[in-house]
Amino acid sequence: GDSVTQMEGPVTLSEEAFLTINCTYTATGYPSLFWYVQYPGEGLQLLLKATKADDKGSNKGFEATYRKETTSFHLEKGSVQVSDSAVYFCALFGSGNTGKLIFGQGTTLQVKP
Amino acid sequence: NAGVTQTPKFQVLKTGQSMTLQCAQDMNHNSMYWYRQDPGMGLRLIYYSASEGTTDKGEVPNGYNVSRLNKREFSLRLESAAPSQTSVYFCASETGSPYLAKNIQYFGAGTRLSVL
Numbered sequence: 586g587d588s589v590t591q592m593e594g595p596v597t598l599s600e601e602a603f604l605t606i607n608c609t610y611t612a613t614g615y616p617s618l619f620w621y622v623q624y625p626g627e628g629l630q631l632l633l634k635a636t637k638a639d640d641k642g643s644n645k646g647f648e649a650t651y652r653k654e655t656t657s658f659h660l661e662k663g664s665v666q667v668s669d670s671a672v673y674f675c676a677l678f679g680s681g682n683t684g685k686l687i688f689g690q691g692t693t694l695q696v697k698p
Numbered sequence: 699n700a701g702v703t704q705t706p707k708f709q710v711l712k713t714g715q716s717m718t719l720q721c722a723q724d725m726n727h728n729s730m731y732w733y734r735q736d737p738g739m740g741l742r743l744i745y746y747s748a749s750e751g752t753t754d755k756g757e758v759p760n761g762y763n764v765s766r767l768n769k770r771e772f773s774l775r776l777e778s779a780a781p782s783q784t785s786v787y788f789c790a791s792e793t794g795s796p797y798l799a800k801n802i803q804y805f806g807a808g809t810r811l812s813v814l
Contacts (some may be wrong), residue, residue, distance in 0.1 A: 589740075626807065627807055627808075628702070628788055628790075628805030628806050628807045628808055629741070629788065629790075629803075629805040630804075630805065631802050631803070634802070674740060674741070685743055685746075685756065685757070686741075686743075686803060688740035688741040688742075689740050690738050690739055690740045691740055
C-alpha cells in the first residue's frame with residue numbers, strides 16, 4: 586500500500602542555518618503530496634502542497650519539489666528561525682485512495698538562537 | 699474564527715472506563731476525520747465521515763465508535779478504554795468529498811488521553 590518515509594529526528598539547527606528534511610514515498614499512480622507543520626500544543630496545519638510531478642510548493646520561506654523520478658518531496662528552507670521549531674509531517678493522498686491522507690512519522694525540528 | 703474545536707484537551711481514564719471525545723467545526727465542511735498520533739508513527743486514521751449521516755472505518759478502528767451528529771459535530775467514543783488507547787487524538791475537517799485530493803484538512807488542537 587501507499588506509504589511515506591521521513592528522515593529520523595530530532596533535527597537541531599542554529600538560527601539562520603539551512604534546513605532539509607527528507608521525505609520519500611511509495612504509491613501507485615500520481616499522488617498529491619503535502620507538508621504539514623505542528624507547533625507545540627497545537628494541531629497540524631498545512632504548510633505547502635504539490636499535486637503533480639515537478640510542481641514546487643512554497644510557503645513562509647519553505648519549499649518542496651515533487652520529484653517523481655526519485656519519489657521524493659524534500660522540505661527545504663534557506664534560513665531557519667527559532668519560530669520554525671515544530672514537528673513537520675510529510676503526507677500523500679493517493680490517486681486511487683478513498684479519502685485517506687497517509688502521513689509520515691514526523692520530524693522534530695529544534696532551532697536554537 | 700474557531701475552526702475545529704476539540705474537547706476535552708486532556709483526560710485520564712482507568713482501564714474499562716468509557717468516554718466520548720467531542721469535535722465541532724464552524725467552517726461548513728462536509729468531511730470530518732478522527733486520527734490518533736503515537737510517537738514514531740505519525741497520524742493514523744481511525745474513522746471518517748464524508749458527509750452528515752455517513753461514517754467509514756479508517757486504518758485503526760478497533761475499540762472505537764463514532765457518531766456524525768450533524769454537519770458540525772463528529773464524536774469519537776471509547777466504550778471500554780485500554781492502555782493501548784493512550785494517545786493524542788486529533789479531529790480534522792475538509793471542505794468536500796474525501797475523494798478530492800485538492801481539499802485541505804484543518805485540524806483541532808488535540809485531546810491528550812492517558813489510560814491507566
